[in-house]
Amino acid sequence: MERATFERELEKILGLAYGYAVRLHGGDRDAAEDLLQEASVSAFRGRDNFMPGTNFKAWFFKILTNAFYRQGGKKELETVSLDADPEPYLYLQAKEAGISASDDPAEVLFNKIDVVEVKNALDNLPSEFREVSALYFTGEMSYEEISETLDIPVGTVRSRLHRARKLLQVALWDLAVSRGIVEAVSYA
Amino acid sequence: MHDMDCREVIKHMAQYLDRELSSEEQQEVQKHLGECGSCANAFRWENSMLVLVKNCAGEELPQGLTTRIFESFDCCE
Numbered sequence: 001m002e003r004a005t006f007e008r009e010l011e012k013i014l015g016l017a018y019g020y021a022v023r024l025h026g027g028d029r030d031a032a033e034d035l036l037q038e039a040s041v042s043a044f045r046g047r048d049n050f051m052p053g054t055n056f057k058a059w060f061f062k063i064l065t066n067a068f069y070r071q072g073g074k075k076e077l078e079t080v081s082l083d084a085d086p087e088p089y090l091y092l093q094a095k096e097a098g099i100s101a102s103d104d105p106a107e108v109l110f111n112k113i114d115v116v117e118v119k120n121a122l123d124n125l126p127s128e129f130r131e132v133s134a135l136y137f138t139g140e141m142s143y144e145e146i147s148e149t150l151d152i153p154v155g156t157v158r159s160r161l162h163r164a165r166k167l168l169q170v171a172l173w174d175l176a177v178s179r180g181i182v183e184a185v186s187y188a
Numbered sequence: 189m190h191d192m193d194c195r196e197v198i199k200h201m202a203q204y205l206d207r208e209l210s211s212e213e214q215q216e217v218q219k220h221l222g223e224c225g226s227c228a229n230a231f232r233w234e235n236s237m238l239v240l241v242k243n244c245a246g247e248e249l250p251q252g253l254t255t256r257i258f259e260s261f262d263c264c265e
């Protein structure tokens with residue numbers, strides 16, 4: 001691949017890749033910048049291995065993920081145990097707290113949570129959930145693309161995403177309670 | 189094609205919102221949501237949470253980083 005073509009393709013996804021790198025590093029922007037730099041050079045050196053017509057974004061994100069592990073990022077074993085059955089956790093909690101089902105969830109809860117605190121909730125996920133959720137929330141990837149990037153089956157992507165979402169919902173609800181957002185809504 | 193019950197619909201919630209279901213399943217869920225207020229509200233909450241996290245998860249690319257990265261390719265040619 002010509003250098004100009006490579007740079008053009010990379011530039012299209014660099015913003016998403018930086019966001020993914022920040023989330024992988026748990027919010028550390030300097031480390032994310034170093035990681036992105038290393039992955040970009042590595043991809044540039046190996047650009048002839050990219051097969052035209054395939055997914056450049058998934059190819060590059062895989063290189064980025066591998067660079068993260070080379071830098072010492074940990075692959076943690078799954079230790080979080082959650083119910084296998086999906087459940088609308090936040091909705092059920094809200095109902096329990098007396099929030100009307102017909103209320104706009106964004107208005108009564110989500111818009112009152114600070115952006116930084118949502119980022120922290122993502123950054124505090126156990127690493128195996130963080131990877132999948134960062135690719136999903138930050139990298140704007142489909143299950144298939146995440147599967148390709150992490151070399152895991154689509155079914156594993158689905159189950160990890162489910163668990164990540166559940167953990168995020170628990171974290172966001174706890175946050176809302178600790179900030180008094182839920183009480184304020186409940187007794188308004 | 190069969191009618192999904194609430195349990196099945198909730199089980200398919202994430203994939204429905206991510207448009208990862210087959211078009212037939214997508215239609216079945218949609219049909220149920222049109223008839224079941226409780227599931228429709230649960231989906232609204234889930235979707236609202238996803239929108240929030242997606243809106244917050246991204247980062248702005250630091251100024252000059254693209255140029256610095258592209259310049260670093262000079263030594264590799």
